[in-house]
Amino acid sequence: MPQTAIIGAGVMGEALLSGLVRAGRRVDDLMVGEKRADRAKELEERYGVTVVSNAEAARKADTIALVVKPQDMNDVLEEIAPELRPGQLLVSIAAGITTSYIESRVPDGVAVVRVMPNTPALVDEGMTAIAPGSHCDDSHLAEAEGLMGSTGRVLRVPERQMDAVTAISGSGPAYIFFVVESMIEAGVHLGLPRATATDLVIQTVVGSAKMLRETGTHPVVLREQVTSPGGTTAAALRELETHRVRAAFLAAMEAARDRSRALAEGT
Numbered sequence: 001m002p003q004t005a006i007i008g009a010g011v012m013g014e015a016l017l018s019g020l021v022r023a024g025r026r027v028d029d030l031m032v033g034e035k036r037a038d039r040a041k042e043l044e045e046r047y048g049v050t051v052v053s054n055a056e057a058a059r060k061a062d063t064i065a066l067v068v069k070p071q072d073m074n075d076v077l078e079e080i081a082p083e084l085r086p087g088q089l090l091v092s093i094a095a096g097i098t099t100s101y102i103e104s105r106v107p108d109g110v111a112v113v114r115v116m117p118n119t120p121a122l123v124d125e126g127m128t129a130i131a132p133g134s135h136c137d138d139s140h141l142a143e144a145e146g147l148m149g150s151t152g153r154v155l156r157v158p159e160r161q162m163d164a165v166t167a168i169s170g171s172g173p174a175y176i177f178f179v180v181e182s183m184i185e186a187g188v189h190l191g192l193p194r195a196t197a198t199d200l201v202i203q204t205v206v207g208s209a210k211m212l213r214e215t216g217t218h219p220v221v222l223r224e225q226v227t228s229p230g231g232t233t234a235a236a237l238r239e240l241e242t243h244r245v246r247a248a249f250l251a252a253m254e255a256a257r258d259r260s261r262a263l264a265e266g267t
């Protein structure tokens, strides 16, 4: 069986590893590149996966997922480049790092796919966008799709859209958790016990997400269904507009897109 290595076993690296294991990938066909001994032991105990040096991962694996921070990417590529050979596939999860950045640091003929997942991958509800580099064929894209498909949905996009994707779905879960946090605090302000407010908000978010996915109805229509004339929802939405929440979301996601672009320049 083809061997897959994951270099960088933090939040997303472990999300990918656990997704592959849950999806039935044989642990014997997986390996992890991790430099910290205590973390390596933890992963070996939790998943039964073999932890190796980055160089060994690069030498042995057919597909190598690069799951380190953008700021660590150059060092990792310098370390593994001498071990790489044409025909191998690099799948990069790092925000902002372009396929051309990676291609210029590895031997010719190594295929690169850039992907942007999100943390709901941990519960198999991830959203990943994937974009091919310049030496990719369809089998490389299909391999990356299979890898990321173990943790949720996968969408192919042109690479020029990746910074926007990062701003929307990559960082997206944080915005939703921020809204949830704010609604729970508001419930507490209104006199609800914290546990009650938490239950109410979480189920409201889960139910609303399910309606969006299962009905396919436009969010504006779903919002209008909740908004009775002269009622409570209209009063609340008016406050959100007065506080320019819609404009704040636009500005926030433009900032995330711009930050993604800047990460490639190492700033």
Ligand SMILES: NC(=O)C1=CN([C@@H]2O[C@H](COP(=O)(O)OP(=O)(O)OC[C@H]3O[C@@H](n4cnc5c(N)ncnc54)[C@H](OP(=O)(O)O)[C@@H]3O)[C@@H](O)[C@H]2O)C=CC1
Binding pocket: 007, 008, 009, 010, 011, 012, 013, 033, 034, 035, 036, 054, 067, 068, 069, 070, 072, 075, 076, 093, 094, 095, 116, 117, 118, 119, 170, 171
């Ligand atoms: N978190 C998220 O929601 C998302 C993150 N991403 C991207 O995923 C990547 C990883 O992010 P995240 O998992 O959150 O970050 P983490 O900091 O949790 O994980 C990065 C891991 O890489 C390890 N690492 C650093 N240098 C090396 C090296 N030379 N060799 C092997 N391992 C190394 C770190 O180890 P140590 O701690 O010992 O330094 C750490 O375990 C980033 O590029 C990010 O842009 C993409 C989508 C969503």
Ligand SMILES: O=C(O)[C@@H]1CCC=N1
Binding pocket: 095, 166, 170, 171
């Ligand atoms: O905040 C970040 O830079 C990473 C990329 C997308 C989500 N987390």
